[in-house]
Amino acid sequence: MKPSAALSGVPEVLVVGEALIDVVHTGDGVTEHPGGSPANVAYGLARLDVSTGFLTSIGMDDRGRAISSHLAGAGVHLLPGSQSAPATSTATATLAADGSATYSFDLAWQLAPFAPTYLPGLLHAGSIASFLAPGAAGVKSLLQHCAGISTVTYDPNIRPELLGSQHEARTLFEDLIPLTDVVKLSDEDAAWLYPRRSPEEAARHIRGLGTDLVVVTRGSEGSFLLTAETEVSVPSVETVVADTIGAGDAYMAALILGLLTRGGEGLAPPVLEQIARMASMAAAITVGRPGADLPSSAEMRASLVS
Numbered sequence: 001m002k003p004s005a006a007l008s009g010v011p012e013v014l015v016v017g018e019a020l021i022d023v024v025h026t027g028d029g030v031t032e033h034p035g036g037s038p039a040n041v042a043y044g045l046a047r048l049d050v051s052t053g054f055l056t057s058i059g060m061d062d063r064g065r066a067i068s069s070h071l072a073g074a075g076v077h078l079l080p081g082s083q084s085a086p087a088t089s090t091a092t093a094t095l096a097a098d099g100s101a102t103y104s105f106d107l108a109w110q111l112a113p114f115a116p117t118y119l120p121g122l123l124h125a126g127s128i129a130s131f132l133a134p135g136a137a138g139v140k141s142l143l144q145h146c147a148g149i150s151t152v153t154y155d156p157n158i159r160p161e162l163l164g165s166q167h168e169a170r171t172l173f174e175d176l177i178p179l180t181d182v183v184k185l186s187d188e189d190a191a192w193l194y195p196r197r198s199p200e201e202a203a204r205h206i207r208g209l210g211t212d213l214v215v216v217t218r219g220s221e222g223s224f225l226l227t228a229e230t231e232v233s234v235p236s237v238e239t240v241v242a243d244t245i246g247a248g249d250a251y252m253a254a255l256i257l258g259l260l261t262r263g264g265e266g267l268a269p270p271v272l273e274q275i276a277r278m279a280s281m282a283a284a285i286t287v288g289r290p291g292a293d294l295p296s297s298a299e300m301r302a303s304l305v306s
Contacts, residue, residue, distance in 0.1 A: 010051075010053070010118045010120070011051045011052050011053035011077055011120060012050060012051045012052070012120060012121045012122065012260065013045055013050055013051065013052045013053070013120055013121065013122045013123075013124060013256065013260075014052075014053045014054075014055065014079075014116075014120035014122075014123050014124070014150075015038050015039075015041055015042040015045070015052060015053070015054045015055070015123075015124045015125075016038065016054075016055040016056070016111075016123070016124070016125050016129065016139055016142055017036065017037065017038025017039070017041075017055075017056065017124075017125055017126050017127050017128075017129035017130070017139070018036040018037070018038060018039070018056060018057070018089065018107065018109055018127060018128050018129045019034070019035075019036040019038070019039035019054075019056040019057075019058050019067050019071075019082075019088075019089075020034075020035055020036040020039070020058075020067075020088065020089040020090055020091050020105075020107060021033070021034060021035065021063045021066065021067065021088060021089070021090045021091070022034070022035035022090075022091050022092075022093050022245065022291070022292070023090050023091070023092045023093065024092075024093045024095065024101075024245070024291070025092065025093065025094045025095065026095045032063070032066075033291045033292065034066055034067045034070040034071070034292075035091060035245070035246075035292055036056075036089075036091070036127070036128075037126055037127035037128075037155065037157045037248070037249050037252075038054070038056065038124070038125070038126050038127055038129060039054065039056060039067065039071065040246050040249035040250075040253075040292045040294065041124055041126070041155075041249050041252050041253050041256070042054040042071065042076045043070065043071055043074050043076060043253075043292075043294060044246075044249060044250055044252070044253030044254070044282070044294035044295075045076075045253045045256060045257065046071075046074040046075040046076045047074050047253075047294055047295065047296045047297065048253060048254065048257045048295075048296070048297050048300065049297045050253075050256070050257055050260065051075075051077075052075070052076050052077065053076070053077045053078075053079050053120070054071060054076050054077065054078055054079060054082065055079040055081070055082055055111070055114060055142075056078070056082045056129075057082065057084060057085045057108075057109060057110055057111055057112070057135065058082060058083055058085055058088045058089075059083070059085045059086060059087045059088040060083055061087055061088055063087075063088035063090070064083060064085070064088040067088065068083065079114070080114075081111070081112030081113065081114055082112070084112040085108065085110070086108075087108075089105070089106060089107035089108060089109075090105070090106045090107070091103050091104070091105050091106075091107070092104045092105070092106075093245060095243055098241070100243070100244050101243060101244055101245050103159065103161075104161065105128075105159065105161065105162055107128065107132070107162070109128060109129055109132040109133075109134075109135035109136070110134050110135045110138075111135045111138035111139070114138065114142070116142070116145060116146075119145075119146055119149050119150050120146070120150050121150060121151065121260070122150060122151040122152075122153065122256060122259065122260060123142065123143065123146045123150045123151070123152050123153070124152075124153045124154070124155075124252070124256060125139050125142070125143060125152070125153075125154050125176075126154055126155035126156065126157055126252075127155065127156070127157035127159070128157070128159055128162055130154070130156065130172070130173075130176060131156075131162070131163050131169055131172050131173075132162060136172065140175070140176060140179075143176060143179040143180070144179060147178075147179040147180075151181050151182070151259065152179060152180045152181050152182070153180065153181065153182040153183075153184065153252075153255075153256055153259070154176060154177075154180045154182070154183050154184070154211075155183075155184045155185060155248070155252050156173050156183075156185055156189055156193075157185075157186075157189065157248065158185075158186075158188070158189040158192050158193065160192055166192070166193070169193070170193050170194075173193060174209055177206060177209040177210055177211050178209060178210035178211075180210075180211045181211060181212045181213065182211065182212065182213045182214075182215070182255075182259065183206055183207075183211050183213070183214050183215070184214075184215040184216075184217070184248075184251070184252055184255060185206075185214075185215075185216060185217075186216070186217045186218075186219075186248055187199045187216055187217065187218045187219070187221075190202035190203070190216055199216045199218065199224060200216070200224060200226075200231075202216070203215075203216050203224060203226045204226060207226055207227070207228065212227060212228070212267065213225065213226070213227050213267055213272075214226045215255065215276070217248060217251055217283075218236075219236070220236050221235075221236065222234050222235040222236040222276075222280065223236070223251070223276050223279070223280065225272045225275075225276055227267050227272075229267075230267075230268075230269050230272070232269050232272045232273055232276065234272075234273055234276035234277055234280060235280070236280050236283075236284065237277075237280045237281050237283070237284035238284070239284040239285075239287060239288045240288060241287045241288070242287065242288055242289050242290045243287065243290055243291070244287055245286075245290075245291055245292050246286045246291065246292025246293070246294055247283045247286050247287045248283070249286075249292060249294065250279075250282040250283045250285070250286035250292075250294045250295065251279040251280065251282060251283040252279075253282065253294060254275075254278050254279040254281070254282035254283075254300070255275060255276075255279045257278070258274070258275030258278055258279065259275065262274075262275065278300070278304065281295075281300065281303050281304060282294065282295050282300060284303075285299060285300070285303060
């Protein structure tokens with residue numbers, strides 16, 4: 001892991017990736033909510049009292065204004081150039097009876113020219129933004145700029161319907177791994193990228209490509225964390241599921257908080273277990289209520305001591 005390079009007066013964490021509107025279809029009708037995995041992570045970090053900047057691509061339309069207001073309300077700093085898209089993208093989520101969601105997308109991804117004026121302590125990238133041209137090239141360039149100085153975290157958050165062939169997507173994914181310090185993915189992501197490997201085998205392969213820590217979330221079965229020295233399995237937190245929207249993003253935000261606050265013990269097993277328990281609690285709080293309603297620091301404190 002790299003030492004923090006955060007500078008006074010600028011966000012400690014920079015998140016780059018898509019922001020969009022989730023159009024949610026349920027048996028009760030249709031609602032719209034701000035979403036997009038990286039946007040949710042940025043929102044979740046700010047809710048956890050982490051100083052967070054966000055680089056994205058939204059429009060100056062009603063949906064774009066809804067996203068910017070939502071993020072600003074949590075304290076996220078939207079970086080210049082983020083409101084340059086001709087229209088704001090959407091993801092249509094259809095909820096099943098068990099709360100699980102399937103998605104379809106109306107999405108374009110192109111970053112405005114961006115020259116970092118500082119190096120964050122931690123850079124997080126992820127999801128569609130790391131695969132979809134032409135903006136994916138800008139994401140990779142930013143990772144290259146920060147690699148070796150900032151801690152870099154990455155969540156591919158695979159959306160097969162947007163990624164073209166499996167081989168092409170896996171190649172793009174694996175090209176980014178040497179630029180990262182932490183890769184987090186779900187067991188469904190791992191199964192799509194590596195259908196002939198178990199989640200644990202996929203994690204070992206990914207770690208071997210050049211990252212320090214791989215985390216695989218497994219829904220109700222908990223999560224699996226792997227470094228060069230250790231492997232740790234941590235159970236999930238039991239909860240009644242309203243829906244699964246934002247669960248992985250809540251886990252990611254709390255994982256980042258854990259990395260930022262872990263002290264000098266590195267990635268020793270007790271540290272990994274503590275971080276994973278906190279991240280699992282954040283996911284459990286999120287799935288217990290509708291939409292990507294990620295927890296605040298006060299809610300996390302209350303849940304962890306209860």
